[in-house]
Amino acid sequence: MKRLRNLGAAAAVLAIAVLALQYGTVSAQKKGKTRSATTKQLMGGLVAAQCGALSKALKAKDIKKATIAAALLNESGHILMADGRCPSGDWAKGAKTLQGCSVVVLAKLKAGDVAGASGAFKALTGGCATCHKAHKGK
Numbered sequence: 001m002k003r004l005r006n007l008g009a010a011a012a013v014l015a016i017a018v019l020a021l022q023y024g025t026v027s028a029q030k031k032g033k034t035r036s037a038t039t040k041q042l043m044g045g046l047v048a049a050q051c052g053a054l055s056k057a058l059k060a061k062d063i064k065k066a067t068i069a070a071a072l073l074n075e076s077g078h079i080l081m082a083d084g085r086c087p088s089g090d091w092a093k094g095a096k097t098l099q100g101c102s103v104v105v106l107a108k109l110k111a112g113d114v115a116g117a118s119g120a121f122k123a124l125t126g127g128c129a130t131c132h133k134a135h136k137g138k
């Protein structure tokens with residue numbers, strides 16, 4: 001009888017842990033803890049928008065526009081890590097790639113090196129893939 005009770009308690013603890021894990025993961029992916037912007041909104045309005053703008057500006061060798069887009073991509077790398085949004089190591093790796101590669105893009109642009117900036121931009125998009133593989137459509 002006592003053994004059965006212990007088993008029941010263990011099952012209850014496990015169920016709560018699984019629930020907490022699921023809730024934590026899902027809420028962290030879709031949205032942060034207190035801020036309004038959902039991941040989807042950040043992607044559409046900020047991350048993908050500035051990624052497209054940067055790609056276009058680099059092709060046009062427009063350093064001024066490319067610099068603004070790269071700076072906003074750098075911010076987005078920080079925003080994705082803020083407010084309890086990060087649920088995993090893959091997420092962190094993707095966001096940190098955005099942060100780090102955008103810094104290189106900015107340095108290359110400052111030096112007038114558009115080809116170098118384009119190379120760093122290509123590496124930056126690897127961060128999109130890292131996070132999407134683990135979290136998009138999940």
Ligand code: HEC
Binds near residue numbers: 135
């Ligand atoms: C740290 C994680 C992460 C990084 C980095 C990231 N994304 Fe996303 N992205 C997501 C998640 C999660 C979704 C799915 C959001 C949802 O549907 O709720 C998503 C969705 C999207 C969408 C679909 C938006 C929609 O309206 O359905 C686009 C477009 C997108 N990302 C582009 C990008 C681009 C471009 C980059 C790189 C410059 C990037 N993302 C980097 C996590 C990330």
